[in-house]
Amino acid sequence: MGRHPGMGRLRAVLLGLAGVVLLGAAWEAYLAIAPAQGVVIAGVTVLPRASAVAMPHLGTMLQRALEPVVAVPGSPPLWLAVLQAAGMTLGVAGIGWLVGLVVGFAIATLMQRFRTAESALLPWVVLSQTVPLIALAPIVRRWGVFVRIGELHWQDWMSVAVIASYLAFFPISIGALRGFSSPDAAHLDLMRSYGAGWGRTFVRLRVPASVPYLIPALRLGAVNAVVGTVVAEVSIGLSGGIGRMIVEFGASGSSDPAKQWAPIAGAVLVGLVAAGVVVLIGAVLRRYRPAEVTA
Numbered sequence: 001m002g003r004h005p006g007m008g009r010l011r012a013v014l015l016g017l018a019g020v021v022l023l024g025a026a027w028e029a030y031l032a033i034a035p036a037q038g039v040v041i042a043g044v045t046v047l048p049r050a051s052a053v054a055m056p057h058l059g060t061m062l063q064r065a066l067e068p069v070v071a072v073p074g075s076p077p078l079w080l081a082v083l084q085a086a087g088m089t090l091g092v093a094g095i096g097w098l099v100g101l102v103v104g105f106a107i108a109t110l111m112q113r114f115r116t117a118e119s120a121l122l123p124w125v126v127l128s129q130t131v132p133l134i135a136l137a138p139i140v141r142r143w144g145v146f147v148r149i150g151e152l153h154w155q156d157w158m159s160v161a162v163i164a165s166y167l168a169f170f171p172i173s174i175g176a177l178r179g180f181s182s183p184d185a186a187h188l189d190l191m192r193s194y195g196a197g198w199g200r201t202f203v204r205l206r207v208p209a210s211v212p213y214l215i216p217a218l219r220l221g222a223v224n225a226v227v228g229t230v231v232a233e234v235s236i237g238l239s240g241g242i243g244r245m246i247v248e249f250g251a252s253g254s255s256d257p258a259k260q261w262a263p264i265a266g267a268v269l270v271g272l273v274a275a276g277v278v279v280l281i282g283a284v285l286r287r288y289r290p291a292e293v294t295a
Contacts, residue, residue, distance in 0.1 A: 027055070036050055060258045079262070083266070096164025096225045100169035107121060125174070133167070137160075138236065159236055160238055164228040170221075171220040174217065179210020183206060222277065222278050
Protein backbone atom coordinates (compact mmCIF):
# COMPACT_ATOMS: atom_id res chain seq x y z
CA MET A 1 0.00 0.00 0.00
CA GLY A 2 1.54 3.36 -1.04
CA ARG A 3 2.38 6.02 1.47
CA HIS A 4 0.34 9.21 1.40
CA PRO A 5 2.33 12.11 -0.15
CA GLY A 6 1.31 14.42 2.71
CA MET A 7 2.87 12.09 5.26
CA GLY A 8 6.12 12.08 3.31
CA ARG A 9 6.24 15.89 3.30
CA LEU A 10 5.42 16.03 7.01
CA ARG A 11 8.19 13.54 7.75
CA ALA A 12 10.65 15.64 5.74
CA VAL A 13 9.67 18.78 7.69
CA LEU A 14 10.00 17.00 11.03
CA LEU A 15 13.40 15.61 10.08
CA GLY A 16 14.52 19.09 9.07
CA LEU A 17 13.39 20.55 12.39
CA ALA A 18 15.08 17.70 14.24
CA GLY A 19 18.31 18.47 12.39
CA VAL A 20 18.14 22.12 13.51
CA VAL A 21 17.50 21.07 17.12
CA LEU A 22 20.40 18.61 17.05
CA LEU A 23 22.70 21.26 15.62
CA GLY A 24 21.76 23.65 18.41
CA ALA A 25 22.26 20.93 21.02
CA ALA A 26 25.68 20.10 19.57
CA TRP A 27 26.63 23.80 19.71
CA GLU A 28 25.72 24.09 23.39
CA ALA A 29 27.31 20.74 24.24
CA TYR A 30 30.59 21.83 22.67
CA LEU A 31 30.51 25.06 24.67
CA ALA A 32 29.98 23.03 27.84
CA ILE A 33 32.83 20.52 27.41
CA ALA A 34 35.42 22.16 25.13
CA PRO A 35 38.28 24.29 26.51
CA ALA A 36 38.03 28.04 26.05
CA GLN A 37 41.10 28.10 23.79
CA GLY A 38 39.91 25.19 21.66
CA VAL A 39 41.73 21.96 20.99
CA VAL A 40 45.34 22.52 19.95
CA ILE A 41 47.55 19.69 18.66
CA ALA A 42 51.22 20.34 17.87
CA GLY A 43 50.57 24.06 17.81
CA VAL A 44 47.68 23.73 15.35
CA THR A 45 44.11 24.54 16.42
CA VAL A 46 42.00 21.60 15.23
CA LEU A 47 38.79 22.57 17.03
CA PRO A 48 37.48 26.13 17.50
CA ARG A 49 37.63 28.12 20.70
CA ALA A 50 34.70 27.77 23.06
CA SER A 51 34.89 31.25 24.56
CA ALA A 52 31.98 33.68 24.74
CA VAL A 53 33.65 35.84 22.07
CA ALA A 54 34.17 33.06 19.53
CA MET A 55 31.00 31.03 20.18
CA PRO A 56 28.24 32.85 22.06
CA HIS A 57 25.41 30.84 23.58
CA LEU A 58 22.28 30.49 21.46
CA GLY A 59 20.24 32.32 24.08
CA THR A 60 22.68 35.24 23.96
CA MET A 61 22.41 35.43 20.16
CA LEU A 62 18.61 35.32 20.33
CA GLN A 63 18.54 38.06 22.94
CA ARG A 64 20.89 40.21 20.85
CA ALA A 65 18.67 39.74 17.80
CA LEU A 66 15.79 41.40 19.67
CA GLU A 67 17.86 44.46 20.56
CA PRO A 68 18.54 47.49 18.29
CA VAL A 69 21.36 47.25 15.77
CA VAL A 70 23.18 50.18 17.36
CA ALA A 71 22.58 52.20 20.51
CA VAL A 72 21.03 55.11 18.65
CA PRO A 73 17.43 56.29 19.07
CA GLY A 74 15.27 54.99 16.23
CA SER A 75 17.62 52.14 15.31
CA PRO A 76 15.65 49.08 14.11
CA PRO A 77 15.94 45.77 15.92
CA LEU A 78 18.71 43.51 14.70
CA TRP A 79 16.38 40.80 13.44
CA LEU A 80 14.49 43.30 11.27
CA ALA A 81 17.69 44.70 9.75
CA VAL A 82 18.87 41.16 8.98
CA LEU A 83 15.54 40.27 7.35
CA GLN A 84 15.68 43.39 5.17
CA ALA A 85 19.22 42.59 4.06
CA ALA A 86 18.24 38.96 3.47
CA GLY A 87 15.31 40.10 1.34
CA MET A 88 17.59 42.16 -0.86
CA THR A 89 20.06 39.30 -1.24
CA LEU A 90 17.24 36.88 -2.01
CA GLY A 91 15.85 39.19 -4.71
CA VAL A 92 19.22 39.59 -6.45
CA ALA A 93 19.91 35.86 -6.15
CA GLY A 94 16.48 35.12 -7.61
CA ILE A 95 17.19 37.28 -10.66
CA GLY A 96 20.56 35.60 -11.10
CA TRP A 97 18.95 32.18 -10.77
CA LEU A 98 16.36 32.99 -13.44
CA VAL A 99 19.05 34.22 -15.82
CA GLY A 100 21.12 31.12 -15.10
CA LEU A 101 18.04 28.96 -15.73
CA VAL A 102 17.44 30.51 -19.15
CA VAL A 103 21.11 30.36 -20.16
CA GLY A 104 21.65 26.84 -18.81
CA PHE A 105 18.49 25.52 -20.46
CA ALA A 106 19.43 27.12 -23.79
CA ILE A 107 22.96 25.69 -23.70
CA ALA A 108 21.66 22.23 -22.81
CA THR A 109 19.12 22.38 -25.64
CA LEU A 110 21.82 23.38 -28.12
CA MET A 111 24.15 20.60 -26.94
CA GLN A 112 21.40 18.01 -27.17
CA ARG A 113 20.37 19.10 -30.64
CA PHE A 114 23.85 19.12 -32.16
CA ARG A 115 26.53 16.63 -31.16
CA THR A 116 29.18 19.04 -32.45
CA ALA A 117 27.88 21.74 -30.12
CA GLU A 118 28.13 19.35 -27.16
CA SER A 119 31.74 18.49 -28.01
CA ALA A 120 32.59 22.16 -28.42
CA LEU A 121 30.68 23.69 -25.49
CA LEU A 122 30.74 21.09 -22.72
CA PRO A 123 34.48 21.45 -21.91
CA TRP A 124 34.08 25.23 -21.73
CA VAL A 125 31.02 24.93 -19.50
CA VAL A 126 33.03 22.80 -17.06
CA LEU A 127 36.11 25.01 -17.37
CA SER A 128 34.08 28.13 -16.58
CA GLN A 129 33.62 26.99 -12.99
CA THR A 130 37.36 26.98 -12.31
CA VAL A 131 37.60 30.80 -12.46
CA PRO A 132 38.00 32.26 -8.92
CA LEU A 133 34.73 33.99 -8.11
CA ILE A 134 36.28 36.63 -5.87
CA ALA A 135 38.51 37.74 -8.77
CA LEU A 136 35.71 37.68 -11.36
CA ALA A 137 33.28 39.95 -9.50
CA PRO A 138 35.34 43.19 -9.75
CA ILE A 139 35.94 42.52 -13.46
CA VAL A 140 32.21 42.18 -14.12
CA ARG A 141 31.60 45.41 -12.23
CA ARG A 142 34.25 47.19 -14.27
CA TRP A 143 32.80 45.98 -17.57
CA GLY A 144 29.33 46.99 -16.45
CA VAL A 145 30.37 50.64 -16.29
CA PHE A 146 30.56 50.67 -20.11
CA VAL A 147 27.12 49.07 -20.57
CA ARG A 148 24.39 51.55 -21.43
CA ILE A 149 21.08 50.66 -23.06
CA GLY A 150 19.13 53.86 -23.65
CA GLU A 151 18.42 55.37 -20.24
CA LEU A 152 19.40 52.19 -18.45
CA HIS A 153 22.67 52.51 -16.56
CA TRP A 154 24.48 49.52 -15.13
CA GLN A 155 24.20 49.24 -11.36
CA ASP A 156 26.18 47.26 -8.82
CA TRP A 157 23.33 44.87 -8.06
CA MET A 158 23.29 43.87 -11.73
CA SER A 159 26.94 42.83 -11.48
CA VAL A 160 26.04 40.73 -8.45
CA ALA A 161 23.16 39.12 -10.36
CA VAL A 162 25.53 38.27 -13.23
CA ILE A 163 27.86 36.51 -10.79
CA ALA A 164 24.92 34.62 -9.31
CA SER A 165 23.77 33.50 -12.76
CA TYR A 166 27.34 32.50 -13.60
CA LEU A 167 27.31 29.97 -10.76
CA ALA A 168 23.70 28.90 -11.29
CA PHE A 169 23.82 28.05 -15.00
CA PHE A 170 26.40 25.25 -14.67
CA PRO A 171 24.41 22.64 -12.69
CA ILE A 172 21.26 23.55 -14.60
CA SER A 173 22.87 23.03 -17.99
CA ILE A 174 24.47 19.72 -16.96
CA GLY A 175 21.31 18.41 -15.31
CA ALA A 176 19.13 19.43 -18.25
CA LEU A 177 21.51 17.81 -20.72
CA ARG A 178 21.41 14.55 -18.78
CA GLY A 179 17.63 14.75 -18.66
CA PHE A 180 17.24 15.49 -22.37
CA SER A 181 19.36 12.43 -23.15
CA SER A 182 17.52 10.13 -20.72
CA PRO A 183 14.57 8.81 -22.82
CA ASP A 184 14.84 5.17 -23.82
CA ALA A 185 15.58 4.24 -27.40
CA ALA A 186 12.19 2.54 -27.65
CA HIS A 187 10.41 5.80 -26.81
CA LEU A 188 12.47 7.71 -29.36
CA ASP A 189 11.71 5.08 -32.00
CA LEU A 190 8.01 5.38 -31.19
CA MET A 191 8.12 9.15 -31.75
CA ARG A 192 9.91 8.62 -35.06
CA SER A 193 7.30 6.09 -36.10
CA TYR A 194 4.65 8.76 -35.52
CA GLY A 195 6.57 11.07 -37.85
CA ALA A 196 7.38 13.52 -35.04
CA GLY A 197 10.29 15.82 -35.77
CA TRP A 198 13.00 16.91 -33.37
CA GLY A 199 11.00 19.84 -32.01
CA ARG A 200 7.90 17.83 -31.16
CA THR A 201 9.98 14.99 -29.72
CA PHE A 202 11.89 17.49 -27.61
CA VAL A 203 8.75 19.10 -26.18
CA ARG A 204 6.65 15.95 -25.81
CA LEU A 205 9.31 13.49 -24.68
CA ARG A 206 12.69 14.93 -23.78
CA VAL A 207 11.53 17.88 -21.65
CA PRO A 208 9.13 15.83 -19.46
CA ALA A 209 11.78 13.11 -19.12
CA SER A 210 14.31 15.67 -17.90
CA VAL A 211 12.29 16.74 -14.84
CA PRO A 212 13.78 14.13 -12.43
CA TYR A 213 17.23 15.38 -13.42
CA LEU A 214 16.31 19.04 -13.65
CA ILE A 215 14.78 19.49 -10.17
CA PRO A 216 17.99 18.58 -8.27
CA ALA A 217 19.94 20.76 -10.71
CA LEU A 218 17.58 23.68 -10.08
CA ARG A 219 18.02 23.21 -6.33
CA LEU A 220 21.79 23.20 -6.65
CA GLY A 221 21.63 26.19 -8.98
CA ALA A 222 19.51 28.12 -6.46
CA VAL A 223 22.00 27.46 -3.67
CA ASN A 224 24.89 28.41 -5.97
CA ALA A 225 23.11 31.65 -6.83
CA VAL A 226 22.81 32.52 -3.14
CA VAL A 227 26.49 31.76 -2.54
CA GLY A 228 27.50 33.80 -5.58
CA THR A 229 25.34 36.71 -4.45
CA VAL A 230 26.79 36.80 -0.94
CA VAL A 231 30.39 36.55 -2.19
CA ALA A 232 29.84 39.13 -4.93
CA GLU A 233 28.29 41.56 -2.45
CA VAL A 234 31.50 41.38 -0.44
CA SER A 235 33.80 41.63 -3.47
CA ILE A 236 31.93 44.47 -5.15
CA GLY A 237 31.02 46.29 -1.95
CA LEU A 238 27.26 46.33 -2.58
CA SER A 239 25.59 47.76 0.51
CA GLY A 240 22.23 46.62 1.82
CA GLY A 241 22.73 42.89 1.30
CA ILE A 242 23.52 40.12 3.71
CA GLY A 243 27.06 39.65 2.41
CA ARG A 244 28.08 43.22 3.15
CA MET A 245 26.38 42.99 6.54
CA ILE A 246 28.49 39.94 7.44
CA VAL A 247 31.65 41.95 6.79
CA GLU A 248 30.44 45.04 8.63
CA PHE A 249 29.23 43.16 11.70
CA GLY A 250 32.33 40.97 11.73
CA ALA A 251 34.44 44.08 12.32
CA SER A 252 32.77 44.50 15.72
CA GLY A 253 32.97 40.83 16.61
CA SER A 254 35.24 41.26 19.63
CA SER A 255 33.09 43.94 21.27
CA ASP A 256 29.69 42.51 20.27
CA PRO A 257 30.24 38.82 19.43
CA ALA A 258 26.58 37.81 19.30
CA LYS A 259 25.80 40.48 16.70
CA GLN A 260 28.07 39.02 14.00
CA TRP A 261 26.15 35.74 13.98
CA ALA A 262 22.84 37.37 13.02
CA PRO A 263 23.67 37.98 9.33
CA ILE A 264 25.15 34.48 9.11
CA ALA A 265 21.78 33.13 10.23
CA GLY A 266 20.20 35.42 7.64
CA ALA A 267 22.36 33.92 4.90
CA VAL A 268 21.27 30.44 5.98
CA LEU A 269 17.65 31.59 5.83
CA VAL A 270 18.12 32.89 2.29
CA GLY A 271 19.53 29.53 1.21
CA LEU A 272 16.63 27.66 2.81
CA VAL A 273 14.06 29.89 1.12
CA ALA A 274 15.77 29.46 -2.26
CA ALA A 275 15.79 25.69 -1.86
CA GLY A 276 12.17 25.79 -0.67
CA VAL A 277 11.08 27.56 -3.85
CA VAL A 278 12.57 24.74 -5.91
CA VAL A 279 10.74 22.24 -3.72
CA LEU A 280 7.47 23.98 -4.59
CA ILE A 281 8.37 23.82 -8.28
CA GLY A 282 9.04 20.11 -7.87
CA ALA A 283 5.64 19.66 -6.22
CA VAL A 284 3.96 21.28 -9.22
CA LEU A 285 5.88 18.98 -11.57
CA ARG A 286 5.37 15.88 -9.44
CA ARG A 287 3.53 14.02 -12.21
CA TYR A 288 6.71 14.11 -14.32
CA ARG A 289 9.10 12.89 -11.62
CA PRO A 290 8.27 9.39 -10.41
CA ALA A 291 11.83 9.14 -9.09
CA GLU A 292 14.28 11.99 -8.56
CA VAL A 293 17.80 11.47 -9.83
CA THR A 294 20.71 12.80 -7.82
CA ALA A 295 22.53 15.58 -9.66
